[in-house]
Amino acid sequence: MENYLYFRKLRTVKSTHEQDGTQQAMTAAFPAADIGVAANNDNLNEIAAISVTSKDGGGTGHASVLFDPTTIVPTLAYSTDARAIATGSVHWIEPSSQAYANGILTLDVHGTAGGYTLDDDDIITVYWKTGLETAFMYPVSALKGMVATDTNTTTLHFASIVGSATDDVVTIEHGNAKFEDVCKMINDACNAYPRDGRLITVIDGADGIMNTLHAGNPAGITSIEYAPQGGAAGMAT
């Protein structure tokens, strides 16, 4: 019997960004306090919904949510009609039609296929959900070890989930010089319930709240990153 180590990335319910200019790409990544490290934060299917709030009615939108009143339970339907933009009006954009890389969302411009042409100071809001590699678990036997890579970063190495010769790596950002606290936590997770075998929540950043196995988060963990060697394209299905 062995334990299974569960990790979930830091994700708030929603993140907002105020655009500084008229370009379609966000002028800064979503805050690290919401999503952790922005680098390689690329999974569009973690985005459940996107809204744009017009600062002063200046943008142009062709997409927003319609509710179909003919069904008992209304379902989301994204319109491709031109929408009236006014100060403070909120417009919902089809998430799967946008681009997302390194914590920066790039919206399609307005057009017959939908989209929204941003104006200065428009507010972009993203609602997060579980998507590709948001959460994962490994059996304890897959843990190869861990190493400090700088004063506030520790990496965990697991045997590749798809059998690659290169390890899957979990990078933990934590308080300065808290390496020993992180190691102690992993040790406790591996050795809990030695006669049983359970799912042990090591780090869970759901809803933007960093819960760790050790109450009170003594290691000061702020986020985790996950780099399976197989990646999305290398998964078995």
Next chain:
Amino acid sequence: MREENYLYFANAGGNDTDKDMAMFPASTFRGAVTMSSTTTEFFFAPQDGTGTTANGVLLTHSDIASGSSETATMVIGDNNQHKLVMEEFAQLASGNRKNTTNFTVIRDLNTVPANEGAISATGISDVSAVAITID
């Protein structure tokens, strides 16, 4: 006797085509990863012995985002269906059942033989579909 659980998966097919069913020793489990809001894939050491490819079982489950209210639709950050399925898997895979056959049904959606249904009604009821990949 090897005291190990053997994990059984079967899709909703008729157990008459390739990969309608698979069974893995629990010790060959390599890990699980969320793939989308409604899917989690469980990986095992390959049955072909190469050790260089993966065998995967993609489990489909519910998504809290499919709730019927506007609140449930938009406030979905606390979607824990994946964790629920992972936890149930861990309980089944690690179940310490001395003096049993250790045959462990993770999910069996098979409906044949018609007069008997699935070979076991046990397993993770939250799972609605099973897709097996054997490379």
